[in-house]
Amino acid sequence: MLRCMSLRIALLGLLTVSGPSSGYDLAKKFETSVAHVWQAGHSQIYPELAKMTADGLVAVGAEGARGRKIYSVTPDGEAELRRWLLDHSPSTTTRSETALQAFLVPLLEPGEAVAVLRRMKTSAQAHLAELEELRAMREAIADLAGRWGRFGAYALDLGIRQTRGVVEWADDSIADIERRSGTA
C-alpha cells in the first residue's frame, strides 16, 4: 500500500546537488554516485522522473537541444526529500547474495568452503580498491568540486569500512574453517 520512495528520493538528492539537469545527465551521474547505494538504470529513471513531474516534485524548465528535458526540484520536492531524511526510519530488509553465500557456505566441504570464501575476499578487495580510489579522487578535487560538498562522502566512508569488514571477516572465517577441519 505504501509506495517505495527510495528511487525518487535518490533522484531528488542528485538533482538538488547537480542543479537543473536532463534525465540523461541524471542517469549518467546516478551510475557513478548514488548507484553505489541504490541501483537503478535509465529505464527506471525516465519513467520515475515523469511520475515525479506529475506529482509536482520536479518540473521541466527549458527543453534543450536534441529533445533534452531540463528538470529542477520544486519546493514540494525539496520538502519531500527533507521529510524522508528526517522522519523516515529506513527499512532493514536485506537481500544480499554475498550474505546468502556466507550463510550457506557451511553446507560445503571445508576445502570448498575455503575456496568460496577466498573468492569473496578477492572480490571484496577489488571493490575496496575501487572505493578507495574514488575517495582519493574526491579528496584531490575537494577544493574544485565545492559544488558537491560532502554529498556522498559519508556513504563512501561507510562503504569502505563495510568492505574492509568483509575482507577481515573472510580471513577470520577461513582460519576458523581450517582450524575446525584440521582438528576434526
Place this chain on the structure above:
Amino acid sequence: MLRCMSLRIALLGLLTVSGPSSGYDLAKKFETSVAHVWQAGHSQIYPELAKMTADGLVAVGAEGARGRKIYSVTPDGEAELRRWLLDHSPSTTTRSETALQAFLVPLLEPGEAVAVLRRMKTSAQAHLAELEELRAMREAIADLAGRWGRFGAYALDLGIRQTRGVVEWADDSIADIERRSGTA
C-alpha cells in the same frame, strides 16, 4: 533473461539442513534464519516451491495431516545448490535505504544531519543487540543443535561485524560534522 536464483537457493539450503519439511515449516524457519540475509514471505515461498518441484529440484514425499506437503531436496537440487555456491559470483548491486540516507545526509543542516545519524546509530545498536543475542543462544545450544552445525554462523558473524561497523561509522560521522560545523 537470466533467472534470479537466490530465493530457490535459500530454500534448497534451508531444506538441506532441515531435512524433509512442509512449506509451512520452511516459511517459519526461513523468517528466523535465512530472512536475515534474504527476505521473503510465505506468499513468495509457496509458489517458488511449486516451481522448484516442476523443475525437479525438490520433490513432494508424503502428504501429511492438514494437507501438509513434505518436500525433500532431489539430487538435481543438491547439484544446483552446490553449483551456485561454487561457481556463482554474487552480484554486488546494492539497495540499502540506510546507505541512501548516509549518502544524502550532507544535504541537511549540521544539526539535522547529526539527529539523523544518531537515529541510525540507535537502530544499529538495537539490531546489534538482537544479533548478539541470537549468537549467544546458538552457542548455548551448540551441542544439542548439532543438526544445524555452522549453518548460518558465518553470516551471523558477518552481520555482527557490519552492524558494529555502522555504529562506529555513525559516531565518527557525527564527530566529523560537529567538528566541521564548529569551525565553520
Place this chain on the structure above:
DNA sequence: GATTGACATGTCACTTCTTACATGTCACTT
C-alpha cells in the same frame, strides 16, 4: 554524402516482491 558513435528519451515484456485476501483443517476450550 554516408557512416559511425555519442547524445537523448523512451517503451515493452518479463521477473520479482509486497500486501492483502481467501480457504480450509484440526485441537482445545467453553
Place this chain on the structure above:
DNA sequence: AAGTGACATGTAAGAAGTGACATGTCAATC
C-alpha cells in the same frame, strides 16, 4: 455444539526492477 486460534496452503493485484528493443538527433570522420 460452537468458538477460538494455531496450523497449512494458496491466489491476486499491483509496485518495483531488469534487459532488450526502438527511435531519433547531431557532430565528426571517412
